[in-house]
Amino acid sequence: MIRVVLPQHLRTLARVTGEVTLEITRPVTQRSVLDALEARYPMLRGTIRDHITLKRRPFIRFFACEEDLSHASPDVPLPDEVATGAEPFLIVGAMAGG
């Protein structure tokens, strides 16, 4: 079981509270997590990554195990702690001032 933490606005959009849990077969990657998340919550398609290119939106970040994984290949396996559910995969809105 994978644990995913969404930013507030996307929790509202998906009508969830707290963490989202997903069942994903290994290997667990950014792509497989996002594929499963979007399949479960289709209204999130296009809000985290582009509809067509599937590239991460510029102001979205992916964190896990105190590491910034935003720039990692989407097909690289995520840390074991994420794959086992010990640690969540965090989808974060980038900081911005103003």
Add this chain to the structure above:
Amino acid sequence: MNKVRLLIGTKKGAFILTADGARKQWDVSGPHFGGWEIYHLKGSPVDQNRIYVSQTSSWFGQVIQRSDDGGKTWSTPGEGWPEETSDGAPQGESNKFVYDTSSETGAPLTTHQWYDGSQRPWEFKRIWHLEPSLTDPDTVYAGAEEAALFRSTDGGQTWHELAGLRTAKGHLWQPGAGGMCLHTILLDKSHLDRIFVAISAAGTFRSDDAGKTWRPTNKGLMSKYELPDPEAEVGHCVHNIAMHSSRPNVLFMQKHWDVLRSDDTGESWQEISGNLPSDFGFPIAVHAHEPNTIYVVPIKSDSEHYPPEGKLRVYRSRAGGHEWEPLTKGLPQENCYVNILRDAMAVDQLDPCGIYFGTTGGQVYGSANGGKSWKPIVHDLPAVLSVEVQTFT
């Protein structure tokens, strides 16, 4: 009993203001979609409980919301359509705006001009304006940045680009400072296949075949300081156009500079700025019952987006242009430096006609007597992006 409902889009959410026909006491509901930029929301003229919303964010992109109960509850269209998954999850994907490049109905993803003079492929940013059909509550048009027109015929569940518009000299269109946006859509109830759109900075365009083919309708526009060829066929920074439904061959335009009028369905335009203190501005509106009475809000200049002399003045022409009178009673006449954006003025259908506009300072002003006097309905909202009115009689 008469009732008016204002739909207000702001930089940080949507607000719904309601009043009875006297338009003196207002109930305020909101923020809806707090924290998101609400570029526009508009109700269907066929079913006033049906309201479409453009909800957007630099972080999370474009979302379309819909209400079927007059704004009490909202959903992203497509929830439960065509059928929910076994665990009840929604199926819809109402936020998918993809330029149509198919050989059957689309156009190649060509390029438009960029700020540095280079050519750049179209890239979807957001929806600026939603225009529900005059005849079908499930059909709605959406004006996009970068400029394109989309249509949904299933209540906002899926969207299809009317790609012929991009072929109307699209390679010569270019973004203004606010982006290359399709911000105005006018539908003609006497010619249901006719659509007008306005794009910054491209100009106005007309389709007479329900959006399949388009042509520029900018003859007479003069952009002396914005274009190397002031009378170019496309490239003009049109800010807003308006028509009265009883006289759809007459159009009024607020351009970057100049207020103009067309008496021949956009085939040609004549300047009607007359005695305005500045002919720069954003919105233009037509009185509900007097097709020759129009309203603008002059702004000092393209580099100083606030009212001349710090005086917030709506100008009215009862002659269809040329001769203008300031409407100031109840509006701040000193130290006022707000702007009124292109979609932020609207009229109701009551008699006397109500006029409403919102400012970048968060005020929404209303007049229940055609502009003779004004009152702030709310004064501390986030910057107002759009104002629409629904009238219940």
